[in-house]
Amino acid sequence: MENTLQRFLFEHSNIRGEIVSLDSSWKSVLARRNYPPSVRKLLGEITAATALLSATIKLDGTLSIQFKGQSALLLLLAETSGKSSFRSTAKWRDNKELAEPNVNLLAQGTLAVTITPKKSGQAYQGLVNVDSDSIQKSLEEYMQQSEQLTTRLWLASNDQKATGILLQKLPMEHRDVSDDWHRITTLASTVTNEELLTLDFETILKRLFHEETIRVFEENPVIFSCSCSENRTEGMLQSLGESEVRAILSEEGNVNITCEFCGKNYIYSSSGIDRIFSNESRESTRKTHGFIN
Ligand SMILES: [Zn+2]
Incomplete structure (x- = not known):
């Protein structure tokens, strides 16, 4: 019941x-x-x-x-x-x-x-x-x-x-x-x-x-059940744009995203942000999106 x-x-x-x-x-x-x-x-x-x-x-x-x-x-x-x-x-x-x-x-x-x-x-x-x-x-x-x-x-x-x-x-x-x-x-x-x-x-x-x-x-x-994930959070940061995210990083020391639904924290240091905005990662995101669409 x-x-x-x-x-x-x-x-x-x-x-x-x-x-x-x-x-x-x-x-x-x-x-x-x-x-x-x-x-x-x-x-x-x-x-x-x-x-x-x-x-x-x-x-x-x-x-x-x-x-x-x-x-x-x-x-x-x-x-x-x-x-x-x-x-x-x-x-x-x-x-x-x-x-x-x-x-x-x-x-x-x-x-x-x-x-x-x-x-x-x-x-x-x-x-x-x-x-x-x-x-x-x-x-x-x-x-x-x-x-x-x-x-x-x-x-x-x-x-x-x-x-x-x-x-x-x-x-x-x-x-x-x-x-x-x-x-x-x-x-x-x-x-x-x-x-x-x-x-x-x-x-x-x-x-x-x-x-x-x-x-x-x-x-x-x-x-x-919350559908938030590291992948989605990184996709969101990518769509926010590198300069915006780097500005937050230099101001706060890291980028801290809290899911509004489940309260889970996703924390990125500068090396994490480097990885998200590296060419390789951008390429793989593009490929994934191409597949979904
Ligand atoms: Zn969540």
Whole structure:
């Protein structure tokens, strides 16, 4: 049950559902940074939403949801790699706004959903302006506008768990399922944050939909995993440019890069920087890129 995503289907109406529970994997995210509670709550919601949306796409690649804010909350970023691992992080300004209960940290922000295929093809990004105080409403709007998919989300998070339910109306020929959709989403809307955060999948689905016929699929694991690496860090330094990197080196004595997601440190002394910008290394990077493209 822990760190899993479960898909299900309402047999006769072609409405699909998913429920996700991130437990120790979510705590791994929290262990790396000291998030203010209001930021942590929204980051948990966006992380659960990313896992849920990622499982609805067929593509093998990464799906990320990024929120950029105008308030003390500057950034929320959650990303899945494939369907079974995720990472997430946030940026904020220390500000009393973060602790005030009635401040909408999402006000005037934007949400971007990006899908990047693993092998070939272009990344695809869709944007939506946030004009509510909830991640779920903004994403529902996004799915309707950009994907023409009627979708409802229920998200909850605390310091132990990030969790959520997704329902999506799939196109169905020869039958209007509006009544089913209305009935099933009305039932789902009775779920409380408390229930989402404390009950197991079976109990939640039974409580909400005991009169419906649901086909439940196998559970998939969802773990925390960071895709940062020495290779990627060096690629990033190369794209920053040699003069810029050497300027940092002479100022700081070494070049110290900390991964925003997992907190891992990549430290380069001057010999490391020499190696990164040697002709040989540049050549091999070019070759690798040529192969990928
Ligand atoms: Zn990392």
